[in-house]
Amino acid sequence: MAINTLVIASHNAGKVKEIAALLAPFSFEVISASALNIIEPEETGSTFAQNAVLKAEHCRDASGHAALADDSGLEVTALNGDPGLYSARWAGPDHDFAMAMQRIEDELNATAKGEIVDRRANFICALALAIPGEKTQVFEGRIDGALVWPMRGTRGFGYDPVFQPLGFEETFGQMDQTKKHAMSHRASAFEKLLAAKPWA
Secondary structure (H helix, E strand, O other): OOOOEEEEOOOOHHHHHHHHHHOOOOOOEEEEOHHHOOOOOOOOOOOHHHHHHHHHHHHHHHHOOEEEEEEEEEEEHHHOOOEHHHOOHHHOOOOOHHHHHHHHHHHHHHHHOOOOOOOEEEEEEEEEEEOOOOOOEEEEEEEEEEEOOOOOOOOOOOOHHHEEEOOOOOOOOOOOHHHHHHHOHHHHHHHHHHHHOOOO
C-alpha cells in the first residue's frame, strides 16, 4: 500500500526527531501523534514488541493513517535487565533522565558489594508499522555496550550520555548524531523495516 502520511506514535520530541531523520529519504509526510493531539495509550504489553504494536495500532485507528511506533529501552545486565520496559518511567512524570541515570548508577554500585561493577548494557528497539487494512509488522534491533559514569555529552536524549557502544570511545551523548543514527538499535530495526519494503 502506498503511504502518503505516516504518523509517528510518540510524544517524545527526541525520538520523533530521530525517526523523522531516518525517514527523510522517503516522500511521504511525517507527523507526530502529539501534533494530531492523539493521547498516548497505556502501555500494558509485557515485551517491547507488544507495546510497539499497541501504540502503532492506536495511532492508526485514531488518525486513519499508517502509523509507526517505537518501543525501546535500556537493559542493564547487572540489574536483571532493568530498567527495560520501564526505561521512560524511571525518569518519572517530568522525564528527568538525569535522575534516572543516577538511579542506575546507585543501583549498580549497590549490586557490586565491593567487587568490580558489571557495566554491560544494551539498547533494544521494536518498531511496529500499522497500515490501515493490513497486518501490523514488527522489526527489532539491538546494540550492545557499557555504561559510563559520570555522564558524558549533551547530544541525543534519554540515557545516551551514559551509554558507550561496544568498540567506541564516545557515548551516544557525545557522538555526532548522524553517526549514532547509522548504528543505533533504532537504525538496526529500521534496516530490517526498509528491507521488507512494506510500503512498496
